[in-house]
Amino acid sequence: MTLRPVGVAHTPYDTPDAAPHQGFADDADAEIEIFDEYADALAGIADAIRITVVYWAHLADRTSGTESDGPGAFARRSPDRPNPLSICVCTVYDVDGQRLEVGGLDAVDGSLVLDLKPSLQTER
Amino acid sequence: MTLRPVGVAHTPYDTPDAAPHQGFADDADAEIEIFDEYADALAGIADAIRITVVYWAHLADRTSGTESDGPGAFARRSPDRPNPLSICVCTVYDVDGQRLEVGGLDAVDGSLVLDLKPSLQTER
Numbered sequence: 240m241t242l243r244p245v246g247v248a249h250t251p252y253d254t255p256d257a258a259p260h261q262g263f264a265d266d267a268d269a270e271i272e273i274f275d276e277y278a279d280a281l282a283g284i285a286d287a288i289r290i291t292v293v294y295w296a297h298l299a300d301r302t303s304g305t306e307s308d309g310p311g312a313f314a315r316r317s318p319d320r321p322n323p324l325s326i327c328v329c330t331v332y333d334v335d336g337q338r339l340e341v342g343g344l345d346a347v348d349g350s351l352v353l354d355l356k357p358s359l360q361t362e363r
Numbered sequence: 364m365t366l367r368p369v370g371v372a373h374t375p376y377d378t379p380d381a382a383p384h385q386g387f388a389d390d391a392d393a394e395i396e397i398f399d400e401y402a403d404a405l406a407g408i409a410d411a412i413r414i415t416v417v418y419w420a421h422l423a424d425r426t427s428g429t430e431s432d433g434p435g436a437f438a439r440r441s442p443d444r445p446n447p448l449s450i451c452v453c454t455v456y457d458v459d460g461q462r463l464e465v466g467g468l469d470a471v472d473g474s475l476v477l478d479l480k481p482s483l484q485t486e487r
Contacts, residue, residue: 240365240366240368240419240475240477241364241365241366242364242365242366242446243425243445243446244364245437245445245446273437277436277437277445279435280435280436280437280438280444280445281435281437281438282433282434282435282438283433283434283435283438283439284435284437284438286438287438290437291450293446293448293450295364301367309406309407310406310407311403311404311405311406311407311408312401312404313369313397313401313404313405313408313414313478313479313480314404314405314406314407314408314410314411314481315407315480315481316480316481316483320404320478320480321367321369321401321404321478322366322367322369322417322477322478324417324448324477324478326415326417326450351364353364353446353448354437354444354445354446354448355437356437356439356440356444357438357439357440359440
């Protein structure tokens with residue numbers, strides 16, 4: 240199972256500590272830049288008001304959850320988990336070619352984006 | 364970016380066509396079996412009423428979204444997308460060791476599970 244980065248997130252957050260615990264708690268503007276190879280996959284995205292963004296939390300601790308004290312990784316929403324797949328619902332403010340201006344993205348600047356999909360309702 | 368399968372889904376659906384388009388539309392019982400290596404990560408999971416399950420849609424078409432007619436992969440919720448990461452909110456009925464009995468899982472039988480996390484509210 241290998242992942243293909245489809246884009247990159249540009250956000251105001253340089254470190255995990257700077258990022259909000261939940262994206263919806265902070266409406267700072269962010270930008271998602273989709274790579275050329277996946278430009279066609281964006282057709283129709285401007286119709287979405289909210290999108291679910293899946294990104295790779297590259298600074299996460301992947302050994303978390305193999306310890307035995309406290310709640311396990313699967314009982315927590317921390318990015319520290321065996322597969323650091325972060326899921327965040329964002330509001331789409333604008334789409335300009337391969338760049339999406341969004342609100343509510345909790346990713347660290349430079350995080351690689353794995354997927355976008357329309358959100359049926361607020362996903363958290 | 365490499366993924367670690369943390370478990371496997373046992374469901375009544377043998378093919379993608381047999382699986383519901385959205386898990387919440389079908390409450391057939393399913394089971395998630397977490398592998399031994401990740402057993403500790405389940406600590407506290409029984410407190411969750413709903414969990415978000417991330418799984419690998421291994422039968423999906425990963426070339427989808429590179430074509431140019433109709434809505435692109437990022438504007439659709441089909442499993443056919445560059446990274447076939449499926450996100451499904453399930454109801455937790457019972458936890459028996461490393462086996463979770465759940466409702467609402469739309470995965471094909473045998474799908475590899477990548478992550479579980481408590482759902483803050485219904486995620487779709």
